Amino acid sequence: MLMEVVEAKSSSGYGKPPWVFKGSALYQLHLVKAEKARACIPKEFKLVEAFGYTLGGFFLASYEDSPVGVFDELVVIAGLVWNHPTSCAWATRVYVNSDEACYHGRKEVGLPSQMARFSKTIEAISRKPRGTMSGFLNMIGVGAMLCNPSDHKNVKVTEIKCLDPADTSNISLTSAAVPALSWMGPAIRISLPSFSGGTEYNPNLLKYSCQIECRVQAVRPLKVSGAIPVTNDDREQTLEGNGVNNHVVEDDQNDRQRLSNYVMLSKPILALKFNQMKMQVEAPIVLFQCSNSLETSVNSVPQNSAERFV
Numbered sequence: 001m002l003m004e005v006v007e008a009k010s011s012s013g014y015g016k017p018p019w020v021f022k023g024s025a026l027y028q029l030h031l032v033k034a035e036k037a038r039a040c041i042p043k044e045f046k047l048v049e050a051f052g053y054t055l056g057g058f059f060l061a062s063y064e065d066s067p068v069g070v071f072d073e074l075v076v077i078a079g080l081v082w083n084h085p086t087s088c089a090w091a092t093r094v095y096v097n098s099d100e101a102c103y104h105g106r107k108e109v110g111l112p113s114q115m116a117r118f119s120k121t122i123e124a125i126s127r128k129p130r131g132t133m134s135g136f137l138n139m140i141g142v143g144a145m146l147c148n149p150s151d152h153k154n155v156k157v158t159e160i161k162c163l164d165p166a167d168t169s170n171i172s173l174t175s176a177a178v179p180a181l182s183w184m185g186p187a188i189r190i191s192l193p194s195f196s197g198g199t200e201y202n203p204n205l206l207k208y209s210c211q212i213e214c215r216v217q218a219v220r221p222l223k224v225s226g227a228i229p230v231t232n233d234d235r236e237q238t239l240e241g242n243g244v245n246n247h248v249v250e251d252d253q254n255d256r257q258r259l260s261n262y263v264m265l266s267k268p269i270l271a272l273k274f275n276q277m278k279m280q281v282e283a284p285i286v287l288f289q290c291s292n293s294l295e296t297s298v299n300s301v302p303q304n305s306a307e308r309f310v
Contacts, residue, residue: 014067014104017283025061025214025274028221030266032056037079040259041090042198042205044288045081054079056263060158060173060222061277071098072118074160074171075111076260081195088193088207093260095160095169109284110197110206112256115163123155159226167257171264172226176219184275185217196284205288214277221268228261 034049037056041047047054059075078092095116096102105113156175162168190212197206 023063030057048080106201110202203290206284208284214274
């Protein structure tokens with residue numbers, strides 16, 4: 001029933017590209033085993049790897065303004081794929097709490113989008129002065145002033161639960177307890193190009209560009225926990241290919257879920273907070289035109305596009 005509701009929606013609310021999103025986000029980078037990521041990336045693409053690892057992670061965004069209003073998004077990134085002269089991200093799973101955003105992601109951008117429920121809580125933790133100096137401050141009545149609520153630390157927990165019964169992920173993301181800072185980092189402008197497509201909703205292989213303007217600051221990585229189903233294969237084995245393009249096999253959805261679970265639980269190496277973010281997304285361009293059978297061939301790539309995958 002949920003799938004039917006999503007498919008019944010129109011993406012007309014997005015209007016013409018480029019599409020602009022405003023809000024805040026956290027971009028967390030993880031080390032992902034190349035053999036894991038490669039199994040769910042179309043063979044037409046070359047994985048960027050070193051010493052057996054690629055760079056994956058996730059992009060957690062809270063949009064205050066978008067073509068379809070307020071919504072949240074979690075993009076699980078399997079790894080980086082080479083596209084001359086730079087690299088592009090490959091998303092293995094996308095969770096959103098807007099049916100219009102879900103439909104648009106699937107049909108227009110070629111993303112493996114799923115509807116999910118996002119719940120957010122903030123816990124205030126009182127901070128008390130420690131040591132002999134704190135005892136002296138309390139005696140003269142200064143200690144209490146140093147522990148006013150505005151100086152407390154906060155722990156923010158975001159839970160994402162997929163609404164598709166086929167995807168049983170229930171992810172909990174917990175931020176570290178840090179003092180609130182008035183400075184939100186330097187203003188920067190970056191480009192985050194991405195590949196997409198190869199799904200049942202959009203079988204073509206696509207490339208789209210995200211231009212981001214924001215203030216950026218390094219933060220502690222979020223702690224990932226929750227009821228994320230992890231099998232022994234996820235812990236010990238690789239996701240094996242089967243002789244045909246991995247993005248068109250019957251169990252593609254299971255592979256995507258298994259890989260997204262693995263990515264979320266892999267080792268984080270860096271987390272960046274994007275404040276006052278403005279993201280402009282361009283319309284995707286088709287790199288590989290797929291046949292009705294959802295199978296692609298390198299021979300089907302236009303001659304002037306072949307150099308993209310060298």
